[in-house]
Amino acid sequence: MSSKKVATDEAENHTSMTRGKTLMVNYSKNALENKTMEAVPQKKKLEKEPSQDINKSADAFIQRFRQQLLLQRLESLENYEQMLKRGT
Template sequence: MTKSSRFAERNGDNRKDDKAMKEKKAAAAPPNKLEKKPSVDINESAEAFIQKFRHQLLLQRLESIENYEQMLARGL
């Protein structure tokens, strides 16, 4: 392989190969409809996770306040 052929490969002068590779990728790619369903499921599960996390933070905050009030009631 010569220096000029390597330069040509890096700069996209072999357009026939690029076109063939793009066609192969397009043929192997699944339809877009299948990609949209998992993203909806991922969004729903992410929202559920965030909601659960915020609820847990709220419970921890309330528990911390309760412990603080008990400590004050004991006179510490």
């Protein structure tokens, strides 16, 4: 088989975004001429985050949450004091 024939028959891969999902589209030059394309889902390896990163993120979230609770509590007390001052 000549190298020209091999180059012609080789499939080319291109990625495209479809409704938020990445698809791998396989097509050959002959398929392009016939306007027939086949979409194959791209395999994506799951990446595991180290547990330290997860723990760090969780700790940061908990700190922000506690800070927000404290601010809400202070605002509530301030609003209560203002309400009492208006009543007298």
